[in-house]
Amino acid sequence: MPNTVSSARVALPLTANPEGTFEPDSAWWQTIFAVIDARDAAGFVALLTPDGQFRFGNAPTVVGTEAIHAAVSGFFAAIASCRHRLIRTWGGARDVACEGEVTYLRHDGAAVTVPFANVFELRGSRIAVYRIFIDNSPLFN
Numbered sequence: 001m002p003n004t005v006s007s008a009r010v011a012l013p014l015t016a017n018p019e020g021t022f023e024p025d026s027a028w029w030q031t032i033f034a035v036i037d038a039r040d041a042a043g044f045v046a047l048l049t050p051d052g053q054f055r056f057g058n059a060p061t062v063v064g065t066e067a068i069h070a071a072v073s074g075f076f077a078a079i080a081s082c083r084h085r086l087i088r089t090w091g092g093a094r095d096v097a098c099e100g101e102v103t104y105l106r107h108d109g110a111a112v113t114v115p116f117a118n119v120f121e122l123r124g125s126r127i128a129v130y131r132i133f134i135d136n137s138p139l140f141n
Contacts, residue, residue: 039076
């Protein structure tokens with residue numbers, strides 16, 4: 001991957017289409033999931049706009065960098081690791097989505113794999129709204 005994941009600032013790959021607007025490419029998607037799989041909360045919030053909204057499963061929507069950082073840090077502390085596998089992506093310059101599987105490693109050493117779908121509303125190359133559709137209850141059973 002050409003970009004280095006950094007807590008200070010995540011450099012998202014940019015690809016402009018002929019109209020001059022941004023559309024995510026495979027490097028953009030790889031960067032998103034590399035940050036998450038690194039459990040990098042600071043890098044995660046750097047992917048979002050400052051007024052970003054984040055909803056994980058059936059949890060309430062969290063708004064703003066500080067609140068999202070706290071929520072994501074709490075989740076990352078609850079797992080030993082995670083690994084995402086993208087199956088499909090689609091969308092355009094303002095709205096994109098993906099389908100995949102995530103394998104969580106619990107602190108007791110057990111691995112749990114569940115399907116997910118993410119829906120993003122973009123503002124440029126940054127995520128303004130990030131919704132994760134997942135049932136991760138097996139992770140905590």
